[in-house]
Amino acid sequence: MNKSLFFKYFFPLLIWMLIIIIISISIDFVLHFFQLAWxxxxxxxxxxxxxxxxxxxxxxxxELFKSGSPKTFLMLHEYLSLVGAVLILVHAGIHYNGHLAWLATIMLLLNVASGIIGKSILRNAAKRLK
Ligand code: HEM
Structure with a gap:
């Protein structure tokens, strides 16, 4: 793989996905430890x-409404969907009894991964424009 592509896109993606999965497993562990898995x-x-x-x-x-800056709403999109994805992963846990649950989890992870790659693309595009 092209070295700059690796550092620009694949490496940040790997780190983000690892962080998301580690945080999800930690929350799940704490909930189980205190018998709060419900x-x-x-x-x-x-x-x-x-x-x-x-x-x-x-x-x-x-522009269906015009208050607030789009940049702030994009940040809101990124953080809320990251937190939302972590909560859904904790909810899913490892209690999969059917293909649909696995498929839904894989789709969620793909969505998050595409968002993280999109974020890197936007950041690099802004740098190149400057
Ligand atoms: C469940 C997870 C997610 C879903 C379903 C999702 C969905 C979407 C959708 C539908 C858009 C298109 C917005 C539009 O043009 O109307 C979008 C854009 C975008 N998302 Fe996500 N997203 C998710 C997670 C993330 C995450 C985790 C990040 C980054 C950390 C992210 C970053 C972005 C970026 C940078 C754009 C492009 C903004 C633009 O150019 O207008 N997304 N996302």
Whole structure:
């Protein structure tokens, strides 16, 4: 793989994905340790709501309302969807009894990965323009 492509896109992606997975496993571990694993049942819905709220960025980008800067809403999209994804991963845990659950988790991870790559592309494009 081209060296600069590796450092620009693949390496940050790897680090972010590792951080997300380690944080999810740690939260799941703590919940199980304190016998609070039942909380995980509700984290799925909560994470989904956070990701849905993060789409306010799309509405702002299309100027359906004009208050606030698009940059701030993009940051909101990034952070809310990262936190939402972690909560959904904790909810999923490793209790998979069917193909659909695995598929949903893989799709979520692919979504997050594409967002992280998109973030790197935007950052590098802004640097090149400067
Ligand atoms: C469940 C996870 C995610 C979903 C479903 C999702 C979905 C989307 C969608 C639908 C758009 C298009 C917005 C539009 O044009 O209306 C978008 C854009 C974008 N997302 Fe995400 N995203 C997710 C996670 C992330 C994460 C984790 C990041 C970064 C850390 C991220 C960064 C971006 C960036 C940089 C754009 C492009 C903004 C632009 O050029 O307008 N996303 N995302």
């Amino acid at each position: 909380i995980g049942r509700y984290l799925g819905s909560f994470g989904t709501v956070l990701i849905a709220i993060s789409f306010v960025y799309s509405i702002r980008k299309r």
